[in-house]
Amino acid sequence: MRETREILQSAKAASPVLASASTEGKNQALEAMANWLVWEQEAILQANREDVDQARAALGEVMIDRLLLTPERIRDMAAGIRDAAALPDPVGQVLRRVVRPNGLVVEKTAVPLGVIGIIYESRPNVTSDAAALALKAGSAVVLRGGKEAFRSNAAIVRALRLGLTDAGFPADLIGFIEDTSRDSARDMMEAAGFIDLLIPRGGAGLIRSCVEHAKVPCIQTGTGICHLYVDASANLDMALNIVENAKTSRPSVCNAAEVLLVHQEIADRFLPELRRRLVEDRAAKRLPAVELRLDPSAAAIIPGTAASDRDFDTEFLDYILAVRVVDSVEEAVRHIALHSTGHSEAIVTEDPAAAETFTRQVDSAAVYVNASTRFTDGGEFGLGCEMGISTQKLHARGPMGLEELTSYKYIVRGTGQIR
Amino acid sequence: MRETREILQSAKAASPVLASASTEGKNQALEAMANWLVWEQEAILQANREDVDQARAALGEVMIDRLLLTPERIRDMAAGIRDAAALPDPVGQVLRRVVRPNGLVVEKTAVPLGVIGIIYESRPNVTSDAAALALKAGSAVVLRGGKEAFRSNAAIVRALRLGLTDAGFPADLIGFIEDTSRDSARDMMEAAGFIDLLIPRGGAGLIRSCVEHAKVPCIQTGTGICHLYVDASANLDMALNIVENAKTSRPSVCNAAEVLLVHQEIADRFLPELRRRLVEDRAAKRLPAVELRLDPSAAAIIPGTAASDRDFDTEFLDYILAVRVVDSVEEAVRHIALHSTGHSEAIVTEDPAAAETFTRQVDSAAVYVNASTRFTDGGEFGLGCEMGISTQKLHARGPMGLEELTSYKYIVRGTGQIR
Numbered sequence: 001m002r003e004t005r006e007i008l009q010s011a012k013a014a015s016p017v018l019a020s021a022s023t024e025g026k027n028q029a030l031e032a033m034a035n036w037l038v039w040e041q042e043a044i045l046q047a048n049r050e051d052v053d054q055a056r057a058a059l060g061e062v063m064i065d066r067l068l069l070t071p072e073r074i075r076d077m078a079a080g081i082r083d084a085a086a087l088p089d090p091v092g093q094v095l096r097r098v099v100r101p102n103g104l105v106v107e108k109t110a111v112p113l114g115v116i117g118i119i120y121e122s123r124p125n126v127t128s129d130a131a132a133l134a135l136k137a138g139s140a141v142v143l144r145g146g147k148e149a150f151r152s153n154a155a156i157v158r159a160l161r162l163g164l165t166d167a168g169f170p171a172d173l174i175g176f177i178e179d180t181s182r183d184s185a186r187d188m189m190e191a192a193g194f195i196d197l198l199i200p201r202g203g204a205g206l207i208r209s210c211v212e213h214a215k216v217p218c219i220q221t222g223t224g225i226c227h228l229y230v231d232a233s234a235n236l237d238m239a240l241n242i243v244e245n246a247k248t249s250r251p252s253v254c255n256a257a258e259v260l261l262v263h264q265e266i267a268d269r270f271l272p273e274l275r276r277r278l279v280e281d282r283a284a285k286r287l288p289a290v291e292l293r294l295d296p297s298a299a300a301i302i303p304g305t306a307a308s309d310r311d312f313d314t315e316f317l318d319y320i321l322a323v324r325v326v327d328s329v330e331e332a333v334r335h336i337a338l339h340s341t342g343h344s345e346a347i348v349t350e351d352p353a354a355a356e357t358f359t360r361q362v363d364s365a366a367v368y369v370n371a372s373t374r375f376t377d378g379g380e381f382g383l384g385c386e387m388g389i390s391t392q393k394l395h396a397r398g399p400m401g402l403e404e405l406t407s408y409k410y411i412v413r414g415t416g417q418i419r
Numbered sequence: 420m421r422e423t424r425e426i427l428q429s430a431k432a433a434s435p436v437l438a439s440a441s442t443e444g445k446n447q448a449l450e451a452m453a454n455w456l457v458w459e460q461e462a463i464l465q466a467n468r469e470d471v472d473q474a475r476a477a478l479g480e481v482m483i484d485r486l487l488l489t490p491e492r493i494r495d496m497a498a499g500i501r502d503a504a505a506l507p508d509p510v511g512q513v514l515r516r517v518v519r520p521n522g523l524v525v526e527k528t529a530v531p532l533g534v535i536g537i538i539y540e541s542r543p544n545v546t547s548d549a550a551a552l553a554l555k556a557g558s559a560v561v562l563r564g565g566k567e568a569f570r571s572n573a574a575i576v577r578a579l580r581l582g583l584t585d586a587g588f589p590a591d592l593i594g595f596i597e598d599t600s601r602d603s604a605r606d607m608m609e610a611a612g613f614i615d616l617l618i619p620r621g622g623a624g625l626i627r628s629c630v631e632h633a634k635v636p637c638i639q640t641g642t643g644i645c646h647l648y649v650d651a652s653a654n655l656d657m658a659l660n661i662v663e664n665a666k667t668s669r670p671s672v673c674n675a676a677e678v679l680l681v682h683q684e685i686a687d688r689f690l691p692e693l694r695r696r697l698v699e700d701r702a703a704k705r706l707p708a709v710e711l712r713l714d715p716s717a718a719a720i721i722p723g724t725a726a727s728d729r730d731f732d733t734e735f736l737d738y739i740l741a742v743r744v745v746d747s748v749e750e751a752v753r754h755i756a757l758h759s760t761g762h763s764e765a766i767v768t769e770d771p772a773a774a775e776t777f778t779r780q781v782d783s784a785a786v787y788v789n790a791s792t793r794f795t796d797g798g799e800f801g802l803g804c805e806m807g808i809s810t811q812k813l814h815a816r817g818p819m820g821l822e823e824l825t826s827y828k829y830i831v832r833g834t835g836q837i838r
Contacts, residue, residue, distance in 0.1 A: 019782075246837075249837070355832075361438075367829070370834055394615075394814045411786050416654070418665075
């Protein structure tokens with residue numbers, strides 16, 4: 001097993017080649033990576049079968065499905081790499097240009113970060129997605145996946161590295177950490193000078209560990225306690241559609257809603273309709289019903305489980321919705337300030353003043369008026385791709401596309417100017 | 420003495436008021452702060468006299484000068500606050516706007532960070548400059564200055580807070596840490612949830628301590644081992660002007676040059692001229708001569724001190740220049756990659772290919788062709804102001820103006836869209 005530090009050093013040493021590569025060169029490398037992924041399909045599927053066999057005892061059906069690869073999923077991964085090749089190259093873009101009175105030409109120019117580290121969990125498609133985006137952004141990448149997907153990830157990385165070599169690039173531009181214990185995650189967090197950006201993609205525990213231990217720059221991603229607030233003036237049909245979509249269209253993702261706040265003026269009318277829609281209608285359609293966890297005011301109107309305090313601070317990632325009645329948009333904003341993870345929140349309202357208060361005062365990466373929180377996604381925002389959803393305020397917030405995976409420098413051209 | 424944690428909590432609690440303040444409101448607060456700074460001039464000068472008296476025993480003349488306040492310097496500080504008021508408000512700017520095929524309107528909108536913490540050293544004018552820029556950018560600020568300037572800083576903060584109250588804003592938008600021990604700096608570094616951005620402005624020790632201990636987002640600033648490279652094709656007169664300017668115009672600042680690399684082809688001609696210009700001519704003009712610390716190749720051409728290895732990794736901040744002969748632009752780039760702090764580097768050359776290699780491959784915040792490194796400054800780059808020079812790659816690199824002191828969020832407006 002190669003040491004984590006050695007893998008990081010190799011990636012750092014290889015990174016300048018990519019930083020000064022042409023767009024065409026990078027795209028050829030991506031094309032070769034996509035080809036080799038398909039050519040190595042049998043080896044990847046075999047490795048994945050071993051992972052799945054071993055995981056069956058420990059993981060539930062949903063997790064097994066996240067882990068499972070099929071020929072179709074591998075084709076999708078290859079298509080994802082080609083999509084990255086088709087995106088505009090962020091590197092070298094002049095973000096701002098000024099000519100100063102003394103004649104200096106100052107250009108703020110996008111440049112690669114250097115080495116991007118990624119710590120992620122079970123889905124093996126992240127391996128190729130993340131590598132493709134990092135490379136297109138001009139940075140080497142070091143991947144540290146979860147242990148359930150170890151064989152699959154190793155086989156995918158082998159194919160991607162064959163593509164790099166085929167295109168004349170050093171294979172070490174994609175580093176793969178073989179140690180899947182917590183030690184290697186800690187080693188990455190502490191690798192100052194070798195990792196220019198570390199992206200932890202995972203649960204709250206991983207994020208907390210990064211805040212606690214990281215000596216390298218990190219971007220926290222992916223924890224979403226997302227709120228919906230149904231205002232007194234809301235169109236209630238629209239509100240029902242948005243709540244059902246945000247809660248049930250894909251409950252396991254970070255932009256799914258976990259908490260519903262309802263204005264007291266409409267709670268008597270709205271909550272019974274909500275229950276019918278999320279519980280009774282869905283059960284009748286043989287869809288998973290939503291468990292409603294109700295604060296005392298909501299529980300006085302409809303039946304449901306009594307909410308504990310913890311229910312308003314939990315990312316359920318399941319068919320569970322915590323419900324609270326509030327007396328104003330301001331109280332909704334205060335609740336969100338105390339309980340949100342800063343990911344995505346939505347108001348449903350026909351009142352422009354309430355919308356204005358909500359969008360101004362809610363301090364989250366994405367704030368919606370009359371739309372589902374499920375849209376917080378690089379593709380849906382028009383970024384073309386996504387490396388994750390940042391819930392922090394520095395550098396990148398919300399979906400991270402290629403631009404957010406670069407830095408910049410000032411290139412200043414003169415004719416002998418002194419100060 | 421108020422506890423550091425309590426001061427941070429008060430700033431955090433006050434910050435939403437400023438985040439939703441109008442541009443006009445913020446500018447009125449800044450105007451009131453400038454007025455109170457002048458009205459409180461006598462108290463500030465008295466406090467400063469006490470600081471200076473106490474510091475005289477311990478500090479040299481240069482440091483005493485940095486600490487000293489005069490009526491003129493206080494007027495300059497007030498003018499600096501009014502300059503911040505005159506700058507365009509970064510908050511609320513729509514940085515990107517897309518209308519998606521489904522009709523969603525996605526606006527990437529600049530928003531305040533929340534609370535900005537600043538750890539700084541002896542110059543008391545930083546107190547008002549930093550407070551004014553943070554407030555204009557919509558964030559509360561918590562200031563932790565050095566102990567030599569404690570009384571001066573406290574008096575300045577008192578005046579600024581009177582200005583805030585006068586304009587109807589909470590005084591706690593400017594927090595002042597009264598504990599000047601290392602404990603309070605550590606407390607700030609660890610105050611996750613209370614500080615949204617911490618800017619350490621100081622020496623290498625403070626920066627290292629931040630990398631080691633910070634659990635809040637930090638931007639490293641201000642350490643500059645800046646390099647000049649004189650290429651084989653350089654205009655030697657231009658090179659002499661640039662070297663003298665970059666080294667001697669203000670040796671104590673971070674954008675001053677510390678290391679000179681000279682191409683071997685011109686070393687025989689250039690180094691004797693360099694010595695005449697930096698040593699003999701300056702001595703004749705009664706200007707401080709520059710001590711040249713020479714690698715063996717340079718020492719074979721001109722007299723000077725023999726350089727130790729450490730001289731190529733030292734921020735002298737003094738009339739000292741380390742000199743090394745290199746055999747190509749590529750060797751210069753490699754030397755810089757190993758020894759630079761990533762602040763500012765310059766090439767002097769008439770060869771476009773050498774300039775291209777240098778600007779592409781040198782990975783520093785500012786890379787110059789035929790100009791002095793001394794221009795790395797918010798004002799000189801046209802940003803209108805500056806909170807410091809970032810030497811890191813995430814969020815902000817190079818001079819940080821108002822834009823770099825903000826974050827953004829996505830505001831998404833729909834008509835009931837679901838996914």
